[in-house]
Amino acid sequence: MKITPIIGLEVHVELKTKSKMFCSCSAEHFHVDPNTHTCPTCLGLPGALPVPNKTACEWCLKLGLALGCTPNESSFFERKNYFYPDLSKGYQLTQYEKPFVVNGKIKVGDQEVRINRAHMEEDTGKSVHIKDNSQELTLIDYNRCGVPLVEIVSEPDITSPEMAKDYLLKMQQIIRYLGISDADIEKGSMRCEPTVNLKIEKDGQEFFTPLVEIKNVASLTGVQTAIDFEIKRQTEAFNQTGEVKSKTNKNTYGWDADKNQTFLQREKEGSSDYRYFPEPDIPHIEFTKAEIEAIKATIPELPDQKIERYKKDFALNDYDANLLASDFSFSQAFEKAIGQNPESAFVKFTANLFLGAIKTYLNESQKDLDINKINSKYFKNLFDSVSKSEISATVAKQVIVESYYIDQDPVEIAKNSGLIQVSDSSEIAKIAKEVINTNPKAVDDYKKNPASIGFLIGQLMKASKGSANPKLAKEILEKLLN
């Protein structure tokens, strides 16, 4: 029996526009007092009308173009009708027949995942279920109601839980490159609903298990474990019942992150009828060719292209290039540091600082890199000093962080702290003699075993407060001892 998972992902991304999708309320809703960012339109009061947010529409188009999609000549919104208390109008404005963009693809590892569509819609409010004096209450916060959402629907080209995770990471990276959303899964600004079934080859026959849409997955690892669980569950279910996919047996399962398992939420999803029809309150939206070109021009170099360029132009290895390009602002800072037309040795040196000292500092301090504090001259000076052996690689790591912190030339910092490497033989010889005199036992050891010179070098480095050139120190010690 051969099992191939067939996985498609629906990703919802909350755009970080200033205002909501169809009104001028602030779109901010994380840690905001309930129902303070509301108005007649997002509360669905009688007579209130939606007016589309132009920036949000443009950003949806921008994302679509970045995903290689084709824009529809004319798009329109539709009403998706269903009742739920946090859906104020009793219908959600979304796009069904004519989304802004269709038919794209992205690279995930060595594979390609086709994108079916990306469309614009609005978020719902939030229902909070509480218990008050043993009475169960549902409170509704409409701050999130009407926040712009882009839904990106993939084709079922994903074949493993790991690949699903990589797809999401790639999507997140592209979205962050575009600067249109925080795409934070934990905070809910990026949400993911996998649809999973299996192709089972058994006794020369092919079977497809019923489709399952998984809801409530709230973390990246959750996506992976939920899909993993679902693959196992469907395999077992197939072995027991032999049930295969039909037009009516698509089910919705919820993900329980505490129990690490999926559970049946709604059966026969296929039968629900949302009665979509074109939203009469909003005229059709058409982007001209010039407008599309203008939006295209705002798309920055995307991660794949950037990695290729780093490898080709700077001879960086695949691993480093990937790490440097992983975060847009980090890569921007790196590119600012290396300046125009850098030599590859300098690029390699700077890359090591970014991926080593700077990244460690950012992780430890939990701060974001401030590109304004990156000064290409400082990196160049530091590189020159290290090349001339004036500054050791160890000191370089130390001073670059301080330089970033206090905005001062790192070479100056090294000088002021006495961290300039001594490469003057007579100066080192003076210290070496002192070390030999004060460590007779180590000298004896060396005579028996020359490999033990390390101890004496260490003592010399210590006496020089780390400023001696270690290579030179070794040479001088050996000369004096032999």
Next chain:
Amino acid sequence: MDLKSLTISQIQELLFSKQISAVEIVKFYLQRIKKLDPQIKSFITVTEKEALKQAENIDNRIKKGESVGKLAGAVMAVKDIFLTKDIQTTASSQVLKDYVPQYSSTIYQKLINEDAIVIGKTNTDPFAFGGSTENSGFFTTKNPWNLSKVPGGSSGGSAAAVAADFCQFALGTDTGGSIRLPASLCNISGLKPTYGLNSRYGITAMASSFDCPGVFAKNVSDLALVTEITAGIDPKDATTINNPVPNYSQILGDIDLKKLRIGIPKEYFIDPINIEVKEKVMKAAKLFESNGATLVDISLPSTKLGIAVYYILVPSEISANMARYDGIRFGRNTNNNPDITSYYMNTRGQYMEAEVKRRILIGTYALSSGYYDAYYTKASKVRTLIKNEFTNALKNVDVILAPVSPTVAWDIGAKANDPLQMYLVDAFTVCINVAGVPSVALPCGFDQTNLPIGFQLIGNFFEEAKILSIAHQYQQITDFHTNTPNL
């Protein structure tokens, strides 16, 4: 001072020459309302306090020599589906009984900003679903010309209020004839503007792609005066159009009747038209002819499909537009429901009027999967056809002249239990809404029982200036519109 039958400009003349104060104007109408409205029942809410406060404010400014708005002294009644901040807005439905909105509709606010005085909120069919006001969740309005007759609807309260001289003008909405029909049955003038001329923001939605807010007045000149204030783009209504708004009232004489080509569509003069109505409307056409205009026989063959298209598309939009009335954020609700579905069903079931439910059901059905293409998609195609027929016809003629209502006002109750008969009263008005073009309704005579008859002049998109000008000139050579009911 007897202000009966005075128009906006006549009243303003008295006000600005200090022969009368705004407070006196308001008191005159309040007195009439108190005396006569208990029989006519045009108002759901009389805004005595607000009106007097506004009037005092205007008087103070006039006294101090300060500037006042273009409609200072004009007293208006407002259909109760226009949201009016701090003033109860019921949409004539039990669903919104006692509902006090937090904001005002755009065009109401524009009129208030020009110092129009609001005297009250008028009765309508619930959410404007109907043609007689008989569907109202509260009571039926009577026709001031004959209290046993309907005033027409849905804006029947507004039409009756103008006809009964409870105000100088009134706001209404016309989704399938709801301004023109009651205007015609009550012997007043009414304008259904081009879709998108007047903002719909803050008016409970019936069918969003059809709804046209508009105005009733005693003559066309007043329609022009008010429309030049209400019209124009509204950043809160994405379907309003950014066209410059002409000063309609200043260009009413601009059309030369002698050069006019008037289309007479044969489909509007056949069954179900009443013989007396046909005669009076044709007489109006002949009057234009005798004043130099050319009458041109035209055909709008899809007219017969109008009602069918209308009663598929309109309920479809209604079914979604009514979803927000769930009793959760506003409006009335019910208690002790075991779950959310029962809450919805009991709340909506208890308070929505029969016609509201009927239209939700029709619309939900038409939009259902499996039926959508046969109903909604097909009807949308016919809609385009009807629209094209109007624009094509209007290439050869300046304006189309047609009756408004097939009959004069009918007895209260006569059609109340037969929804299909009731839907047919819109036979000559709905196509104009399906197309989205403007139409002005005005009086052209009376039948033998002294009930008013009206006709409409239909223009091309955004040609309000043209149809108002033609209508105004008709009123310069006729006096039907100056007749008032004996109350």
